[in-house]
Amino acid sequence: MKEKKEPRAKLERKNILNLAFWTGAWVITMAISTYGSIYIWESNALLSVLAISLNFVVGIGMIFSNIRHLNSLDELQRKIQLEAMGIALGLAVVGGLAYSSLDQTNIIGYNAEISHLVILIGISYMAAILIGNSRYR
Amino acid sequence: MKNKIKVLRAEYELTQEQLAEKVDVSRQTINAIEKGKFDPSLPLAFKISKLFKMSIEDIFQNE
Numbered sequence: 001m002k003e004k005k006e007p008r009a010k011l012e013r014k015n016i017l018n019l020a021f022w023t024g025a026w027v028i029t030m031a032i033s034t035y036g037s038i039y040i041w042e043s044n045a046l047l048s049v050l051a052i053s054l055n056f057v058v059g060i061g062m063i064f065s066n067i068r069h070l071n072s073l074d075e076l077q078r079k080i081q082l083e084a085m086g087i088a089l090g091l092a093v094v095g096g097l098a099y100s101s102l103d104q105t106n107i108i109g110y111n112a113e114i115s116h117l118v119i120l121i122g123i124s125y126m127a128a129i130l131i132g133n134s135r136y137r
Numbered sequence: 138m139k140n141k142i143k144v145l146r147a148e149y150e151l152t153q154e155q156l157a158e159k160v161d162v163s164r165q166t167i168n169a170i171e172k173g174k175f176d177p178s179l180p181l182a183f184k185i186s187k188l189f190k191m192s193i194e195d196i197f198q199n200e
Contacts, residue, residue: 007158008161008162074166075162075166075181076166076169076175077166079175133165136165136168137169
């Protein structure tokens with residue numbers, strides 16, 4: 001029997017919701033693993049390892065959910081995503097290493113944190129998606 | 138690349154949304170192709186040509 005194909009818009013919505021769920025779960029487990037050892041279980045190593053492991057496993061789920069989401073996009077949407085990822089990755093490498101050099105040479109008065117790099121990747125990726133979408137509107 | 142999709146769509150009385158659904162892409166993609174901002178892949182060009190019962194060369198022309 002021929003399987004009935006799900007409409008594109010419905011499938012996309014389903015995959016976006018799925019990705020939002022996994023991303024939300026990853027953020028929550030990240031917050032638990034980061035602040036749990038400070039405010040909840042007070043440096044209990046076993047609980048910290050469990051929380052970090054859970055965060056890692058949920059992160060893997062988020063990656064697979066993102067792959068499924070990308071595979072459900074059409075060719076133009078994939079092109080927009082690819083360009084945005086290229087910009088975000090390029091900026092992460094170039095900007096991240098330059099930022100690290102600024103820290104090592106003591107030009108900036110604070111430590112270069114990995115979280116700053118994550119913020120740079122997030123902002124550049126979102127900006128590139130918005131620009132890409134407006135370019136092909 | 139120039140194309141006749143907008144004209145053919147009007148002849149077949151299809152909206153961008155309806156054409157997008159028939160060839161399994163988003164409305165944004167059909168709009169970008171019509172405006173010449175995006176060149177479709179060969180499989181998508183085949184789908185469009187099959188739908189309008191024309192050859193790819195008759196629908197898409199290299200500028």
